[in-house]
Amino acid sequence: RASQNTLRSKLLHSRVVLLRALPRAGRTSLLSALAAEMDDGSAVMSGEQLVCMSHQEIQAAFSAKVLCVDAIDGAQVPRVESIIRSCTEHQRSAPRFILVGRNAKTDQTLISALIGIMTDLELTPIQVIEHLNDSKPLMTTQGPSSTTAPQAQSINAPVWSKEALWLRGCLPESLYADSDEQSFNWRLDYLASLLNQDLGCWGIDASDRLPDVFQYVANTNGEQFDDANCAKNLSVKRESIRKSLNLLERTGLIRRLPNWPAGSNQSLNSMPVFYVRDCGLLHAALGIRSTEQLWRHDALGHSWESFAVEAIVNASNGNATPAFYRDKEKNEIDLVLRFSSDAIYAIEIKVNSDAKANKGFAIGCNTVGATQRLVVHSGETDITSDEGVPRLKLVSALKQLPL
Known part of the structure; x- marks a missing residue:
C-alpha cells in the first residue's frame, strides 16, 4: 500500500x-x-x-x-x-x-x-489510486481499456470498479464482500458496533444520542452544519452535539471542512461542512444498497461530492490544508486546497460530466486567488471547456495534484 x-x-x-x-x-x-x-x-x-x-x-x-x-x-x-x-x-x-x-x-x-x-x-482505508493500481484492467470487447504496457498482477486481483469503491466504501471487508447485500449488512453491523460501544471514557453516554448525531450528519452530508439546529431537532444540549462531533472526527468517521480561509477568525465564526468520510458508511446510514438505488437517490450529488473530496484530500498526502468557500452572495467552491508550496487548487465537484462550473465558482476563485481551477465529475472522459476550466474524471484529477 x-x-x-x-x-x-x-x-x-x-x-x-x-x-x-x-x-x-x-x-x-x-x-x-x-x-x-x-x-x-x-x-x-x-x-x-x-x-x-x-x-x-x-x-x-x-x-x-x-x-x-x-x-x-x-x-x-x-x-x-x-x-x-x-x-x-x-x-x-x-x-x-x-x-x-x-x-x-x-x-x-x-x-x-x-x-x-x-x-x-x-492509515486511510483503500484509496482510489491504490484500488486502480491493485486491480485488473477493465476488459472490453476490443481488449483492455488501457493501451499502456501490461503490468504483472495477481490472478486474484479484483476488477477495477470506481462504482464499487464509491458504493461500498474503502474498508477492505466491505469492498471485497461477495455481494452488495453482504457488504451493506457488514457496514450496518460495523456502524452499530462503533456507535453503540461504551464511550464513557470520552464523557459520552446514551443521553448524548451519538448514533442519532451521526445519522443527522449523514442526512446533511456536504451541507453547512448548524449545531444549534441539530441540538434542537435531537432534543439534546448544543455542547453535547459538539462533544459527539469531536468524537466522530477523532475516530475518523467524519471530516470537517472549515470555510475559507481555514484557521482565520472569519472561518471560526462560520458554520463548517461535514462529510461522512467513507461513502460506504454514508450509504449504509442512508439505506442505499445498490448502484441502481444510488443513482436514483436524492443524496446522489452529495454522495459523489463526499467520495471525491475524501479521495482528493487523501491524495494530497498531508501537503495541503482543505476548506470550502461560500460567501454571503452564495458564491461557492466545493473544495479549496492550499498546498505548502502556496499553490491554491479550487475544485468544483459534479456528478454529470456535462456540467460546467458556474459564475459563482469563478467569483470564488478570484477571491481565494486560485492558481488552478478544476471540475471533477463522475464520468470517464476528460474535457476542456470553453471557459478553460478542465472537467476531469476523478483519477485524472488525483494525478494532477502536486506531489
Whole structure:
C-alpha cells in the first residue's frame, strides 16, 4: 500500500510513530507487510508481549530495527511509555517503534504519554489510486481499456470498479464482500458496533444520542452544519452535539471542512461542512444498497461530492490544508486546497460530466486567488471547456495534484 512508503518516511525522522485508523482499515496487515519487506529482523508483536519484556531485552533484540507493536490496550500504556523512553536513550542504536492502539481512546492516551517523542500517521482505508493500481484492467470487447504496457498482477486481483469503491466504501471487508447485500449488512453491523460501544471514557453516554448525531450528519452530508439546529431537532444540549462531533472526527468517521480561509477568525465564526468520510458508511446510514438505488437517490450529488473530496484530500498526502468557500452572495467552491508550496487548487465537484462550473465558482476563485481551477465529475472522459476550466474524471484529477 502507498501508506507503507509514507510510514517508512516517517520512521526516518521519528523513532516512534503511532498508526491511527478506523477499525478494520488494515493496520495489522500493513505492519506484517512492512516487517516482512524490511527483512532485517524487524518484527510485529502485541502490546501484551511487549509489556512482558524488559527494555534491555528489547534493546538487545531490536537494536536499530523496527518493532511494530499491535493491539496496545489502554492499561498497558504506562509500561509501553517506560520501555520506549528507556530504549530511546540509546540514540544511535535504539529501535524504532510503530504503535497501534486498540481504540481511539488508547491512541489519545499514547499521544499524551509520548509528547515530543512520537509522531502520528493516519492509515486511510483503500484509496482510489491504490484500488486502480491493485486491480485488473477493465476488459472490453476490443481488449483492455488501457493501451499502456501490461503490468504483472495477481490472478486474484479484483476488477477495477470506481462504482464499487464509491458504493461500498474503502474498508477492505466491505469492498471485497461477495455481494452488495453482504457488504451493506457488514457496514450496518460495523456502524452499530462503533456507535453503540461504551464511550464513557470520552464523557459520552446514551443521553448524548451519538448514533442519532451521526445519522443527522449523514442526512446533511456536504451541507453547512448548524449545531444549534441539530441540538434542537435531537432534543439534546448544543455542547453535547459538539462533544459527539469531536468524537466522530477523532475516530475518523467524519471530516470537517472549515470555510475559507481555514484557521482565520472569519472561518471560526462560520458554520463548517461535514462529510461522512467513507461513502460506504454514508450509504449504509442512508439505506442505499445498490448502484441502481444510488443513482436514483436524492443524496446522489452529495454522495459523489463526499467520495471525491475524501479521495482528493487523501491524495494530497498531508501537503495541503482543505476548506470550502461560500460567501454571503452564495458564491461557492466545493473544495479549496492550499498546498505548502502556496499553490491554491479550487475544485468544483459534479456528478454529470456535462456540467460546467458556474459564475459563482469563478467569483470564488478570484477571491481565494486560485492558481488552478478544476471540475471533477463522475464520468470517464476528460474535457476542456470553453471557459478553460478542465472537467476531469476523478483519477485524472488525483494525478494532477502536486506531489
